[in-house]
Amino acid sequence: KQEVTQIPAALSVPEGENLVLNCSFTDSAIYNLQWFRQDPGKGLTSLLLIQSSQREQTSGRLNASLDKSSGRSTLYIAASQPGDSATYLCALLNQAGTALIFGKGTTLSVSS
Amino acid sequence: GAGVSQSPSNKVTEKGKDVELRCDPISGHTALYWYRQRLGQGLEFLIYFQGNSAPDKSGLPSDRFSAERTGESVSTLTIQRTQQEDSAVYLCASSLGVTGELFFGEGSRLTVL
Numbered sequence A: 001k002q003e004v005t006q007i008p009a010a011l012s013v014p015e016g017e018n019l020v021l022n023c024s025f026t027d028s029a030i031y032n033l034q035w036f037r038q039d040p041g042k043g044l045t046s047l048l049l050i051q052s053s054q055r056e057q058t059s060g061r062l063n064a065s066l067d068k069s070s071g072r073s074t075l076y077i078a079a080s081q082p083g084d085s086a087t088y089l090c091a092l093l094n095q096a097g098t099a100l101i102f103g104k105g106t107t108l109s110v111s112s
Numbered sequence B: 001g002a003g004v005s006q007s008p009s010n011k012v013t014e015k016g017k018d019v020e021l022r023c024d025p026i027s028g029h030t031a032l033y034w035y036r037q038r039l040g041q042g043l044e045f046l047i048y049f050q051g052n053s054a055p056d057k058s059g060l061p062s063d064r065f066s067a068e069r070t071g072e073s074v075s076t077l078t079i080q081r082t083q084q085e086d087s088a089v090y091l092c093a094s095s096l097g098v099t100g101e102l103f104f105g106e107g108s109r110l111t112v113l
Helices: none
Strands: A004-007 A010-014 A019-025 A030-038 A044-051 A056-059 A062-067 A072-077 A086-094 A106-111 B005-007 B010-013 B019-024 B031-037 B043-050 B065-069 B075-079 B088-095 B108-112
Touching: A004 A086, A010 A019, A019 A030, A019 A086, A019 A106, A030 A062, A030 A072, A044 A056, A044 A062, A044 A072, A072 A086, B005 B088, B010 B019, B019 B088, B019 B108, B031 B075, B043 B065, B043 B075, B075 B088
Parallel strands: A010 A106, B010 B108
Antiparallel strands: A004 A019, A019 A072, A030 A044, A030 A086, A056 A062, A062 A072, A086 A106, B005 B019, B019 B075, B031 B043, B031 B088, B065 B075, B088 B108
16 A cells, blocks of 8 residues: 655744755555645645656756655755745655545745 | 636534535546545545546545536535534545646535534
């Protein structure tokens, strides 16, 4: 059974720091992996989608990498801002499945 | 519409009542998902629709939960005889296909008293 783990569960950093959020998974047979952000009381916003054949995707200050062989993905946030404060979720689609499986998220707080 | 639309945004009901939650996916998206998020918890998959194929109901927690979707349009999630443990945010998402990028609605927050 696929398990998705995100460490740390919470992270606090001062504004301007570069940071890395981690996501690990137990079964490498995946179609894709997607990173989302969730603001309190809101739905999820898609940040980046990485197909299984890709190694990374970039959008602005965000860069996500995927290493299927080691069962890991990282989300790199450059020059963090208070507006980046949110919960970041990774989710992946198993080759044998029909729906994304989510980690429990990392709650990020960026102080000014 | 421009995004996934869900209604109602908030619903307070009494234990034992039935509730219906509605999801209007992005136009053209063939795949539609329902997830549940309890307070402080991760997202829990409930049900998945893809075009006219039989839905994947493997995540529904009990037979009190059911969902319908007509073609590639609106979906309704029905919870019968609600219990306090059903209190959660119910999130709907849609995508162009099973491997496409997933777009979520704002959710329907259900509170069962």
